[in-house]
Amino acid sequence: MSEAKRIDGKARAAGLVERVKAEAGALEAATGRRPGLAVVIVGEDPASQVYVASKARMAEECGFKSVKHVLGAETPEAELLDLVERLNGDPTIHGILVQLPLPRQIDANKVIRAIAPEKDVDGFHLTNVGLVGIGDVATAFVPCTPAGAMILIRDALGEDLSGRHAVVVGRSNIVGKPMAQLLLAANATVTIAHSRTADLPALCRMADILVAAVGRPEMIRGDWVKPGAVVIDVGINRVEAPEKGEGRTRLVGDVAYAEAAERAAAITPVPGGVGPMTIAMLMANTLVSACRAAGRAAPKF
Protein backbone atom coordinates (compact mmCIF):
# COMPACT_ATOMS: atom_id res chain seq x y z
CA MET A 1 0.00 0.00 0.00
CA SER A 2 1.44 3.35 -1.01
CA GLU A 3 1.41 6.13 1.56
CA ALA A 4 0.45 9.70 0.72
CA LYS A 5 2.85 12.57 1.03
CA ARG A 6 2.07 14.39 4.26
CA ILE A 7 1.89 18.10 3.41
CA ASP A 8 3.80 20.03 6.07
CA GLY A 9 1.70 23.17 6.47
CA LYS A 10 3.57 24.17 9.58
CA ALA A 11 6.92 24.27 7.78
CA ARG A 12 5.43 25.98 4.72
CA ALA A 13 3.81 28.60 6.98
CA ALA A 14 7.10 29.18 8.80
CA GLY A 15 8.75 29.89 5.43
CA LEU A 16 6.04 32.40 4.53
CA VAL A 17 6.39 34.10 7.88
CA GLU A 18 10.14 34.44 7.31
CA ARG A 19 9.40 36.20 4.03
CA VAL A 20 6.81 38.47 5.65
CA LYS A 21 9.33 39.35 8.34
CA ALA A 22 12.00 40.22 5.77
CA GLU A 23 9.56 42.34 3.73
CA ALA A 24 8.35 44.11 6.89
CA GLY A 25 11.97 44.90 7.72
CA ALA A 26 12.50 46.32 4.22
CA LEU A 27 9.34 48.43 4.52
CA GLU A 28 10.44 49.83 7.86
CA ALA A 29 13.97 50.54 6.59
CA ALA A 30 12.59 52.45 3.58
CA THR A 31 9.69 54.33 5.18
CA GLY A 32 10.09 54.14 8.96
CA ARG A 33 6.64 52.50 9.09
CA ARG A 34 5.75 49.17 10.61
CA PRO A 35 2.74 47.05 9.66
CA GLY A 36 0.10 47.17 12.39
CA LEU A 37 -2.49 44.48 13.13
CA ALA A 38 -5.45 44.96 15.47
CA VAL A 39 -7.29 41.88 16.68
CA VAL A 40 -10.63 42.37 18.40
CA ILE A 41 -12.24 39.69 20.49
CA VAL A 42 -15.63 39.93 22.17
CA GLY A 43 -16.29 37.52 25.02
CA GLU A 44 -14.30 34.81 26.71
CA ASP A 45 -14.57 31.75 24.45
CA PRO A 46 -11.39 29.82 25.38
CA ALA A 47 -10.78 28.43 21.86
CA SER A 48 -11.01 31.97 20.43
CA GLN A 49 -8.55 33.21 23.07
CA VAL A 50 -6.00 30.63 21.93
CA TYR A 51 -6.31 31.64 18.25
CA VAL A 52 -6.10 35.32 19.09
CA ALA A 53 -3.01 34.75 21.22
CA SER A 54 -1.26 32.88 18.40
CA LYS A 55 -2.13 35.64 15.92
CA ALA A 56 -0.66 38.27 18.26
CA ARG A 57 2.47 36.16 18.82
CA MET A 58 2.98 35.68 15.09
CA ALA A 59 2.48 39.41 14.40
CA GLU A 60 5.22 40.24 16.89
CA GLU A 61 7.42 37.55 15.36
CA CYS A 62 6.99 39.38 12.02
CA GLY A 63 8.04 42.69 13.57
CA PHE A 64 4.54 44.15 13.37
CA LYS A 65 2.84 46.45 15.79
CA SER A 66 0.24 44.19 17.37
CA VAL A 67 -2.71 45.37 19.41
CA LYS A 68 -5.41 43.28 20.99
CA HIS A 69 -8.78 44.62 22.12
CA VAL A 70 -10.71 42.35 24.46
CA LEU A 71 -14.32 43.40 24.99
CA GLY A 72 -16.79 41.89 27.45
CA ALA A 73 -19.28 39.29 26.25
CA GLU A 74 -22.16 41.75 26.86
CA THR A 75 -20.63 44.57 24.78
CA PRO A 76 -23.34 46.36 22.75
CA GLU A 77 -23.00 46.36 18.97
CA ALA A 78 -22.65 50.16 18.87
CA GLU A 79 -19.57 49.99 21.08
CA LEU A 80 -17.86 47.48 18.79
CA LEU A 81 -18.79 49.61 15.76
CA ASP A 82 -17.19 52.62 17.49
CA LEU A 83 -13.98 50.69 18.05
CA VAL A 84 -13.92 49.58 14.39
CA GLU A 85 -14.36 53.23 13.34
CA ARG A 86 -11.43 54.28 15.51
CA LEU A 87 -9.22 51.52 14.07
CA ASN A 88 -10.30 52.50 10.53
CA GLY A 89 -9.01 55.99 11.24
CA ASP A 90 -5.77 54.93 12.94
CA PRO A 91 -2.88 55.29 10.46
CA THR A 92 -0.68 52.89 12.48
CA ILE A 93 -3.17 50.05 11.93
CA HIS A 94 -3.21 48.28 8.54
CA GLY A 95 -5.17 45.17 9.39
CA ILE A 96 -8.33 44.77 11.48
CA LEU A 97 -9.56 41.34 12.46
CA VAL A 98 -12.74 40.94 14.49
CA GLN A 99 -12.71 37.39 15.76
CA LEU A 100 -15.78 35.35 14.83
CA PRO A 101 -18.19 34.12 16.05
CA LEU A 102 -19.60 37.18 17.83
CA PRO A 103 -22.14 37.11 20.69
CA ARG A 104 -25.79 37.09 19.64
CA GLN A 105 -26.52 40.78 20.39
CA ILE A 106 -24.03 41.74 17.65
CA ASP A 107 -24.77 41.46 13.93
CA ALA A 108 -21.52 40.11 12.47
CA ASN A 109 -22.43 41.21 8.94
CA LYS A 110 -22.88 44.78 10.09
CA VAL A 111 -19.51 44.75 11.86
CA ILE A 112 -17.68 43.28 8.88
CA ARG A 113 -19.22 45.90 6.59
CA ALA A 114 -18.00 48.63 8.95
CA ILE A 115 -14.34 47.60 8.51
CA ALA A 116 -12.54 49.70 5.89
CA PRO A 117 -12.10 47.28 2.93
CA GLU A 118 -8.41 48.27 2.61
CA LYS A 119 -7.87 47.10 6.23
CA ASP A 120 -10.05 43.98 5.92
CA VAL A 121 -7.21 41.45 6.11
CA ASP A 122 -9.73 38.65 6.76
CA GLY A 123 -11.18 39.29 3.29
CA PHE A 124 -14.75 39.19 4.61
CA HIS A 125 -15.94 42.66 3.51
CA LEU A 126 -18.31 42.79 0.53
CA THR A 127 -15.71 44.69 -1.51
CA ASN A 128 -13.16 41.91 -1.09
CA VAL A 129 -15.79 39.19 -1.51
CA GLY A 130 -16.82 40.90 -4.77
CA LEU A 131 -13.25 41.19 -6.02
CA VAL A 132 -12.70 37.47 -5.42
CA GLY A 133 -16.06 36.83 -7.10
CA ILE A 134 -14.98 38.56 -10.31
CA GLY A 135 -11.63 36.75 -10.19
CA ASP A 136 -9.54 39.81 -9.29
CA VAL A 137 -7.60 37.92 -6.63
CA ALA A 138 -4.58 40.20 -7.09
CA THR A 139 -6.48 43.28 -5.84
CA ALA A 140 -8.62 41.56 -3.21
CA PHE A 141 -7.72 40.56 0.30
CA VAL A 142 -8.43 36.87 -0.07
CA PRO A 143 -9.74 35.08 3.04
CA CYS A 144 -6.76 33.57 4.85
CA THR A 145 -7.83 29.93 5.09
CA PRO A 146 -8.62 29.39 1.40
CA ALA A 147 -5.61 31.53 0.42
CA GLY A 148 -3.35 29.29 2.52
CA ALA A 149 -4.98 26.12 1.20
CA MET A 150 -4.45 27.39 -2.36
CA ILE A 151 -0.71 27.76 -1.77
CA LEU A 152 -0.54 24.12 -0.65
CA ILE A 153 -2.54 23.02 -3.71
CA ARG A 154 -0.24 24.99 -6.05
CA ASP A 155 2.81 23.46 -4.35
CA ALA A 156 1.40 19.99 -5.09
CA LEU A 157 -0.04 20.51 -8.58
CA GLY A 158 1.37 23.72 -10.06
CA GLU A 159 -0.17 27.09 -10.93
CA ASP A 160 -2.57 25.87 -13.59
CA LEU A 161 -5.25 23.43 -12.51
CA SER A 162 -6.75 22.99 -16.01
CA GLY A 163 -8.42 19.62 -16.38
CA ARG A 164 -8.48 18.93 -12.65
CA HIS A 165 -11.78 18.35 -10.91
CA ALA A 166 -11.92 19.99 -7.50
CA VAL A 167 -14.67 19.10 -5.04
CA VAL A 168 -15.15 21.52 -2.17
CA VAL A 169 -17.24 20.08 0.62
CA GLY A 170 -18.78 23.01 2.51
CA ARG A 171 -20.32 26.27 1.32
CA SER A 172 -19.47 28.79 4.03
CA ASN A 173 -18.70 32.40 3.17
CA ILE A 174 -15.33 32.18 4.94
CA VAL A 175 -14.01 28.94 3.42
CA GLY A 176 -16.13 26.94 0.96
CA LYS A 177 -17.30 29.71 -1.37
CA PRO A 178 -14.00 31.61 -1.66
CA MET A 179 -12.09 28.31 -1.96
CA ALA A 180 -14.25 27.34 -4.93
CA GLN A 181 -13.68 30.74 -6.55
CA LEU A 182 -9.90 30.54 -6.15
CA LEU A 183 -9.85 27.05 -7.66
CA LEU A 184 -11.98 28.33 -10.55
CA ALA A 185 -9.61 31.28 -11.05
CA ALA A 186 -6.81 28.69 -11.38
CA ASN A 187 -8.83 26.91 -14.13
CA ALA A 188 -9.97 23.92 -12.11
CA THR A 189 -13.41 22.43 -12.75
CA VAL A 190 -15.18 22.99 -9.45
CA THR A 191 -18.06 21.31 -7.68
CA ILE A 192 -19.34 22.69 -4.38
CA ALA A 193 -20.93 20.01 -2.21
CA HIS A 194 -22.72 20.39 1.11
CA SER A 195 -25.02 18.67 3.58
CA ARG A 196 -27.84 18.41 1.02
CA THR A 197 -25.69 16.90 -1.74
CA ALA A 198 -26.82 13.47 -2.92
CA ASP A 199 -24.30 10.60 -2.70
CA LEU A 200 -21.44 12.67 -1.34
CA PRO A 201 -19.03 9.69 -1.19
CA ALA A 202 -19.43 9.04 -4.93
CA LEU A 203 -18.94 12.72 -5.75
CA CYS A 204 -15.81 12.94 -3.58
CA ARG A 205 -14.39 9.89 -5.38
CA MET A 206 -14.41 11.98 -8.58
CA ALA A 207 -12.18 14.66 -7.05
CA ASP A 208 -8.58 15.19 -8.12
CA ILE A 209 -8.54 17.91 -5.45
CA LEU A 210 -10.72 17.30 -2.41
CA VAL A 211 -11.20 20.17 0.05
CA ALA A 212 -13.02 19.30 3.26
CA ALA A 213 -14.55 22.23 5.14
CA VAL A 214 -17.60 20.87 6.88
CA GLY A 215 -16.71 20.98 10.57
CA ARG A 216 -17.60 17.34 11.25
CA PRO A 217 -14.83 15.24 12.79
CA GLU A 218 -13.45 12.61 10.38
CA MET A 219 -16.60 12.62 8.27
CA ILE A 220 -14.73 11.99 5.02
CA ARG A 221 -13.59 8.37 4.94
CA GLY A 222 -10.70 6.76 3.13
CA ASP A 223 -12.90 5.10 0.50
CA TRP A 224 -14.30 8.53 -0.50
CA VAL A 225 -10.85 9.50 -1.78
CA LYS A 226 -9.88 8.97 -5.42
CA PRO A 227 -6.50 7.22 -5.63
CA GLY A 228 -3.87 9.89 -6.33
CA ALA A 229 -6.01 12.81 -5.15
CA VAL A 230 -4.70 15.86 -3.28
CA VAL A 231 -6.67 16.14 -0.04
CA ILE A 232 -6.89 19.44 1.87
CA ASP A 233 -8.44 19.16 5.31
CA VAL A 234 -9.71 22.51 6.59
CA GLY A 235 -11.53 21.07 9.60
CA ILE A 236 -10.28 21.69 13.12
CA ASN A 237 -12.39 19.66 15.54
CA ARG A 238 -11.59 19.09 19.19
CA VAL A 239 -12.70 15.61 20.23
CA GLU A 240 -12.38 13.58 23.42
CA ALA A 241 -9.24 11.48 23.67
CA PRO A 242 -9.76 8.94 26.46
CA GLU A 243 -6.56 7.19 25.32
CA LYS A 244 -4.65 10.27 26.54
CA GLY A 245 -6.41 10.10 29.90
CA GLU A 246 -9.54 11.30 31.65
CA GLY A 247 -10.97 14.53 30.21
CA ARG A 248 -8.19 14.95 27.61
CA THR A 249 -8.87 16.06 24.04
CA ARG A 250 -7.13 16.06 20.67
CA LEU A 251 -7.62 17.83 17.35
CA VAL A 252 -8.89 15.99 14.30
CA GLY A 253 -9.84 17.20 10.85
CA ASP A 254 -12.91 16.59 8.71
CA VAL A 255 -11.03 13.73 7.00
CA ALA A 256 -10.18 10.33 8.52
CA TYR A 257 -6.46 10.94 7.98
CA ALA A 258 -4.96 7.44 8.25
CA GLU A 259 -7.50 5.92 5.86
CA ALA A 260 -7.36 8.79 3.38
CA ALA A 261 -3.54 8.81 3.39
CA GLU A 262 -3.56 5.28 1.98
CA ARG A 263 -5.18 6.53 -1.22
CA ALA A 264 -4.23 10.19 -1.57
CA ALA A 265 -1.09 11.37 -3.35
CA ALA A 266 -0.78 14.17 -0.80
CA ILE A 267 -2.79 15.17 2.25
CA THR A 268 -2.73 17.87 4.93
CA PRO A 269 -2.65 16.74 8.57
CA VAL A 270 -4.59 18.32 11.46
CA PRO A 271 -2.96 19.93 13.34
CA GLY A 272 -0.03 21.18 11.26
CA GLY A 273 -1.78 21.60 7.90
CA VAL A 274 -4.09 24.42 6.88
CA GLY A 275 -4.29 26.03 10.36
CA PRO A 276 -0.75 27.44 10.43
CA MET A 277 -1.15 28.57 6.80
CA THR A 278 -4.21 30.58 7.83
CA ILE A 279 -2.21 32.55 10.36
CA ALA A 280 0.69 33.03 7.91
CA MET A 281 -1.71 34.46 5.31
CA LEU A 282 -3.11 36.87 7.87
CA MET A 283 0.43 38.20 8.31
CA ALA A 284 0.93 38.32 4.53
CA ASN A 285 -2.33 40.27 4.04
CA THR A 286 -1.38 42.73 6.79
CA LEU A 287 2.02 43.30 5.20
CA VAL A 288 0.40 43.87 1.79
CA SER A 289 -2.01 46.37 3.37
CA ALA A 290 0.90 48.26 4.99
CA CYS A 291 2.81 48.34 1.68
CA ARG A 292 -0.25 49.73 -0.14
CA ALA A 293 -0.79 52.35 2.57
CA ALA A 294 2.83 53.43 2.12
CA GLY A 295 2.40 53.60 -1.66
CA ARG A 296 4.90 50.80 -2.26
CA ALA A 297 4.58 47.75 -4.48
CA ALA A 298 3.31 44.84 -2.38
CA PRO A 299 4.95 41.39 -2.62
CA LYS A 300 2.90 38.47 -3.93
CA PHE A 301 2.43 35.36 -1.82
Ligand SMILES: Nc1nc(=O)c2c([nH]1)NC[C@@H]1CN(c3ccc(C(=O)N[C@@H](CCC(=O)O)C(=O)O)cc3)C=[N+]21
Ligand atom coordinates in the same frame (compact mmCIF):
# COMPACT_ATOMS: atom_id res chain seq x y z
N1 LIG B 1 -12.28 36.89 11.96
C1 LIG B 1 -11.78 35.65 12.09
N2 LIG B 1 -10.76 35.26 11.30
C2 LIG B 1 -10.22 34.01 11.43
O1 LIG B 1 -9.28 33.66 10.68
C3 LIG B 1 -10.77 33.13 12.42
C4 LIG B 1 -11.83 33.60 13.21
N3 LIG B 1 -12.32 34.84 13.01
N4 LIG B 1 -12.37 32.82 14.16
C5 LIG B 1 -11.81 31.52 14.49
C6 LIG B 1 -11.19 30.89 13.29
C7 LIG B 1 -10.26 29.74 13.59
N5 LIG B 1 -8.97 30.11 13.04
C8 LIG B 1 -7.82 29.33 13.16
C9 LIG B 1 -6.59 29.71 12.68
C10 LIG B 1 -5.47 28.93 12.88
C11 LIG B 1 -5.54 27.73 13.54
C12 LIG B 1 -4.32 26.92 13.77
O2 LIG B 1 -3.21 27.36 13.54
N6 LIG B 1 -4.44 25.69 14.24
C13 LIG B 1 -3.33 24.81 14.57
C14 LIG B 1 -3.58 24.09 15.87
C15 LIG B 1 -3.87 24.99 17.02
C16 LIG B 1 -4.16 24.20 18.29
O3 LIG B 1 -3.34 23.34 18.64
O4 LIG B 1 -5.22 24.45 18.91
C17 LIG B 1 -3.15 23.75 13.49
O5 LIG B 1 -4.12 23.46 12.78
O6 LIG B 1 -2.07 23.18 13.40
C18 LIG B 1 -6.76 27.32 14.00
C19 LIG B 1 -7.89 28.10 13.81
C20 LIG B 1 -9.05 31.35 12.51
N7 LIG B 1 -10.29 31.85 12.62
